[in-house]
Amino acid sequence: DAGVTQSPTHLIKTRGQQVTLRCSPKSGHDTVSWYQQALGQGPQFIFQYYEEEERQRGNFPDRFSGHQFPNYSSELNVNALLLGDSALYLCASSLLVGGGAMKYNSPLHFGNGTRLTVT
């Protein structure tokens, strides 16, 4: 049973460029979340996708956008790259459970991340 897979593993881009990162969730999961982990910091929540829609978003600018496909896989796009966007980008998948106002994610399964370096 494959876990969460992310591609590419490493990427080097120049300021101002655009980048697309990809994630395939663990089999059976329907929700994908993206996190940014700067060096020496804990991961920060970017956004979460469920049923092909962005359901929650952290404190990140509109330069960060995403997409979820019918097979639950997801992409993270970052436009107009800045030096400060250099980080490890982690994808996590889960199941969204519960109902009404009390939904929560089953424990997140993380991929190994994509290391993005912006020069």
Added chain:
Amino acid sequence: AQSVTQPDIHITVSEGASLELRCNYSYGATPYLFWYVQSPGQGLQLLLKYFSGDTLVQGIKGFEAEFKRSQSSFNLRKPSVHWSDAAEYFCAVGAVNQAGTALIFGKGTTLSVSS
């Protein structure tokens, strides 16, 4: 505002010694609490979680954590540390709402194990 504080940036313990990693959280409602471990160049692996019920939770690899609401703490413990436990440890708190759970992580504690 929701937040997680891990007061210890770096801890070194001797192999076989006991371990306690501290975590304090600030959250307005019932928290959904986690401990994750990250080895170099790897993603995060879930050690244990707390949502409700027994405040002492058992996890993988011999770890346990205790939820103390009065102290807003969720400290991670292990009675006997192995060299393979050297890694980065993250405490996280999550919301339970109509959109699911977005985790807020602490800055992490680096654990070194000496022989």
